[in-house]
Amino acid sequence: MDRYDLTVIGGGSAGLTIASGAASFGARVALIEKDKMGGDCLNYGCVPTKALIRSATVAATVRQSEKYGIKISGLEVDFSAVVGRMRQVVNKIAEHDSPERFRSMGVDVLLGQAEFKNANELRIGDNTISSKKIVIATGSRAAVPPIPGLSETGFITNVEALQLDALPKSLVILGGGPIGLEFAQVFARLGASVTVIEMFPQLLPREDAEAAEIVRGSLVNEGIHFMLGSKVVQAKARENGKVVVVEKDGNQVEVACEEIFVATGRQPNVEIPGLHTIGIETGKTEIVVDSNLRTSVPHIFAAGDVKGGLQFTHVAGYEGKVVVRNTLFPIKQHVDYRFVPWTIYTDPEIAHVGLTEREARDRNGQVYVYTAPFQEVDRAVIDGEAEGFVKVVADKKGRIIGAHVVGEHAGELIQELVFAMHQQIPIGKISEVIHAYPTKVEGLRKAADMYWKERLFDGGMASMLKKSAGLHDEGLEMKKLSILIALFVAVCDRILKVLSNRSLLHGSFGLIHFARLHNYGATLGILRGDRLLLVGIGTVVFAVLVAMLFKLRLPSIWFWIGWALLMGGTVGNLLNRLIYGYVTDMLQIPGYPAIFNLADVGIRTGVIIMLIGYWRWSRRSRLKGSSKSPSQTSMFDDAGKHVGFCDLI
Numbered sequence: 001m002d003r004y005d006l007t008v009i010g011g012g013s014a015g016l017t018i019a020s021g022a023a024s025f026g027a028r029v030a031l032i033e034k035d036k037m038g039g040d041c042l043n044y045g046c047v048p049t050k051a052l053i054r055s056a057t058v059a060a061t062v063r064q065s066e067k068y069g070i071k072i073s074g075l076e077v078d079f080s081a082v083v084g085r086m087r088q089v090v091n092k093i094a095e096h097d098s099p100e101r102f103r104s105m106g107v108d109v110l111l112g113q114a115e116f117k118n119a120n121e122l123r124i125g126d127n128t129i130s131s132k133k134i135v136i137a138t139g140s141r142a143a144v145p146p147i148p149g150l151s152e153t154g155f156i157t158n159v160e161a162l163q164l165d166a167l168p169k170s171l172v173i174l175g176g177g178p179i180g181l182e183f184a185q186v187f188a189r190l191g192a193s194v195t196v197i198e199m200f201p202q203l204l205p206r207e208d209a210e211a212a213e214i215v216r217g218s219l220v221n222e223g224i225h226f227m228l229g230s231k232v233v234q235a236k237a238r239e240n241g242k243v244v245v246v247e248k249d250g251n252q253v254e255v256a257c258e259e260i261f262v263a264t265g266r267q268p269n270v271e272i273p274g275l276h277t278i279g280i281e282t283g284k285t286e287i288v289v290d291s292n293l294r295t296s297v298p299h300i301f302a303a304g305d306v307k308g309g310l311q312f313t314h315v316a317g318y319e320g321k322v323v324v325r326n327t328l329f330p331i332k333q334h335v336d337y338r339f340v341p342w343t344i345y346t347d348p349e350i351a352h353v354g355l356t357e358r359e360a361r362d363r364n365g366q367v368y369v370y371t372a373p374f375q376e377v378d379r380a381v382i383d384g385e386a387e388g389f390v391k392v393v394a395d396k397k398g399r400i401i402g403a404h405v406v407g408e409h410a411g412e413l414i415q416e417l418v419f420a421m422h423q424q425i426p427i428g429k430i431s432e433v434i435h436a437y438p439t440k441v442e443g444l445r446k447a448a449d450m451y452w453k454e455r456l457f458d459g460g461m462a463s464m465l466k467k468s469a470g471l472h473d474e475g476l477e478m479k480k481l482s483i484l485i486a487l488f489v490a491v492c493d494r495i496l497k498v499l500s501n502r503s504l505l506h507g508s509f510g511l512i513h514f515a516r517l518h519n520y521g522a523t524l525g526i527l528r529g530d531r532l533l534l535v536g537i538g539t540v541v542f543a544v545l546v547a548m549l550f551k552l553r554l555p556s557i558w559f560w561i562g563w564a565l566l567m568g569g570t571v572g573n574l575l576n577r578l579i580y581g582y583v584t585d586m587l588q589i590p591g592y593p594a595i596f597n598l599a600d601v602g603i604r605t606g607v608i609i610m611l612i613g614y615w616r617w618s619r620r621s622r623l624k625g626s627s628k629s630p631s632q633t634s635m636f637d638d639a640g641k642h643v644g645f646c647d648l649i
Contacts (some may be wrong), residue, residue: 001129002130003130003131004028004108005027005029005131005133006029006133006134006327006328007030007032007122007131007134008031008032008134008135009032009114009122009136009138009272010033010039010136010137011033011036011037011039011109012038012039012040012041012042012137012138012139012305012316013304013316013317013320014139014303014320015031015033015039015135015303015320016039016097016102016320017317017320018320018323019102019107020107021320021321022327023106023107025328027328029107029108030129031107031108031110032110032111032112032114032122033099033109033110033111034112036094037094037098037099037109038093038094038097039139040140040305042093044158044159044162045158045313047090047093048087048089048090049158049162049182049183049186049345050345051086051090052086052186053186053347055190056185056190057347059077059190060347062075063075067384077190077191079165079191080166082190083162083164086162110124112124112125113125113273114272114273115273116272116273116275119278119297119300133300133327134300134301135302135303135327136272136287136295136300136302136303137303137316137320138268138272138304138306139269139305140311141157141159141266141267142262142264142265142266142267143265143266143267144157144264145174145232145262147232147233147234147235148234148235150235150260152237153235153237153242154260155259155260156259157262158183158263161183161261167192168187168192168259169192169193169258170192170193170258171184171192171193171194171195171257171258171261172195172261173194173196173261173263174197174232174260174262174264175196175197175198175265176197176200176203176204176228177263177265178344180198180261181196181203181204181344182344182346183261183263184219185219185224185346185347188219188222188223189222194223194224195224195225195257196226197231197244198227198228198230199229199230199231200228201228202228203215203216203226204350207344207350207352207356208352208356208358209358210389210391210406211350211352211388214388214406215346215350218346218347227248227255230248231246231248233245233246233252241256241257241258242257242258242260243255243256243257244257266311268287268305268306268307268308269306270285278300279296280295280297280300281295283308286306286307286308286309287302287307287308288307289301289302291334292326292332292335293335301323303316303320303323304316304319307319310337310340310342312342314340314341315337318340338421339353339354339418339421341414341418343414345411347408348385348388348406348407348408348410349406349407349410351414352402352404352414353402353414353417353418354402354421355401356393356404357369360393360401360402364401367393367394367401368395368451368454369391369392369393369394370391370394370447370450371389371391371450372389372390372443372444372447372449373386373388374388374390376446377440377446379437379438380408380443382438385408388406389405389406389443390403390407390413390443390444390446391403391447392417392427392444392447394426394451397426399426400425400427401421403421405417405443407443408440413441413444416430416444417430417444427447427448428448428455429448430444430445430448431445431448431451433445
């Protein structure tokens with residue numbers, strides 16, 4: 001009897017990852033496969049369907065060629081040639097998953113049905129092996145609903161559909177999920193008449209409602225008929241084809257077709273002889289595992305579709321890596337599905353990671369949604385693929401909790417957002433990344449830009465301007481606020497430009513340098529001393545303009561103390577620059593006297609005190625739940641008493 005450190009049952013994505021990974025660490029590994037290496041994905045799922053989608057997309061592009069100024073007369077789809085190309089692609093990729101390749105890695109590949117003799121021994125035909133640890137990775141298959149007459153009438157699933165040699169003239173597809181819609185569009189573009197029947201009122205019920213509606217509209221434009229909120233209650237065979245009886249709102253209607261395609265979900269393959277006799281717990285259809293992917297039998301693990309949950313090839317590969325670590329090493333790893341992306345390969349594609357907008361609102365309450373339509377992305381307009389959008393759902397700190405992309409190549413575009421979520425990079429940081437132009441990834445940048453626009457117009461500088469003006473948020477239009485902020489930046493910039501020939505918007509000149517310590521050790525060094533005159537003048541001039549324009553009344557004594565120090569420091573610097581230089585030259589006195597250093601200290605201290613004052617006012621306003629502006633609320637008077645300059649003297 002051969003003895004192994006690890007035995008894997010199933011040669012799909014999870015099984016192959018586990019076998020190759022464990023063997024690379026020196027473990028003696030056996031891999032058991034009863035059908036074809038590569039599993040459902042390579043042979044009946046991801047690879048062949050995407051090959052069909054590519055051919056169907058080419059056919060659709062040719063039909064739309066006049067939109068791009070290209071006239072093509074006649075289009076003929078050779079279905080047998082399309083299927084032939086698909087099989088060539090599968091055979092090419094199958095080389096990576098072949099038994100020979102895995103044997104070259106040191107894995108013993110055993111072909112046949114596995115059977116549990118006990119918790120450590122497996123029988124494969126006439127061969128019996130023993131293993132310290134075992135992993136079940138047997139995948140899943142199409143789930144068939146118990147519809148009366150369906151088995152007698154006959155139907156196809158994704159497996160049989162990929163073995164067709166002729167294109168059916170008409171199909172009824174049961175199920176409006178990813179598999180059903182991908183095949184619906186493929187068959188429609190290749191020339192079949194397609195009807196999709198879905199029990200739920202929305203296609204793709206796990207997706208964002210807006211995204212699902214865009215895909216539905218696109219498929220309807222291609223001639224696909226949908227029956228939503230409908231249930232198939234019976235299937236019948238007729239001489240000239242098949243019929244399904246569809247019920248909606250108590251009414252029944254018959255839909256005729258040449259073939260019935262079942263795409264109503266997946267069912268885990270748990271039918272392994274001896275599985276239940278060794279005490280492995282199963283749920284309704286799946287093997288039950290913990291967060292380490294361990295089953296109820298401690299040395300037996302499960303990964304991939306067989307354990308239910310997210311049934312995606314990339315999830316199975318991820319779980320395979322977790323199992324390698326948990327079976328070979330003492331420090332265990334828990335699975336984390338928070339950042340799992342998935343893509344539906346319709347045209348337009350839908351890519352999704354994290355929570356939908358509805359889920360996020362149900363769980364988190366207040367969320368922030370930033371949407372950038374591809375109609376505003378130049379490359380999408382150039383390519384004639386402006387349908388769709390980028391939607392990012394974030395919390396109040398800008399952390400991404402969900403993202404959706406609808407459009408061409410959405411599966412590729414979503415990855416930047418997946419990385420940002422995984423690394424806990426807030427959405428605002430994406431706005432700071434330079435994205436090449438013109439590319440569709442600019443849609444991500446535009447969505448991130450909306451975060452800053454919202455912060456600018458609803459908080460921060462805009463909030464202070466609104467509150468100083470005594471205006472309520474709903475009373476100030478966005479355009480007016482934009483002009484106000486633009487004037488603020490422009491006034492400061494022009495003043496500084498005239499006085500120092502430097503620009504606030506260009507060069508290395510900056511108003512605040514938090515990390516720079518000035519040579520005055522007793523100060524905080526927030527502002528550069530050699531340009532305090534310019535800063536002071538710019539600040540005071542703008543402050544006076546705002547005060548005159550809005551009849552400014554500061555909300556607390558903190559603001560007035562800071563204001564007085566700021567203006568006093570500015571006057572001190574004026575004396576320093578305009579008078580003291582002449583006096584020192586005349587009297588030949590070296591250095592700066594201490595009195596003028598106080599001017600710098602005054603400006604810095606004034607700025608700090610005003611920031612503290614604003615923080616204290618904002619904090620109290622939030623605690624009270626107040627929506628009053630600074631001109632309506634005082635920090636030391638609950639009655640909201642105004643503090644004018646005359647009140648202080």
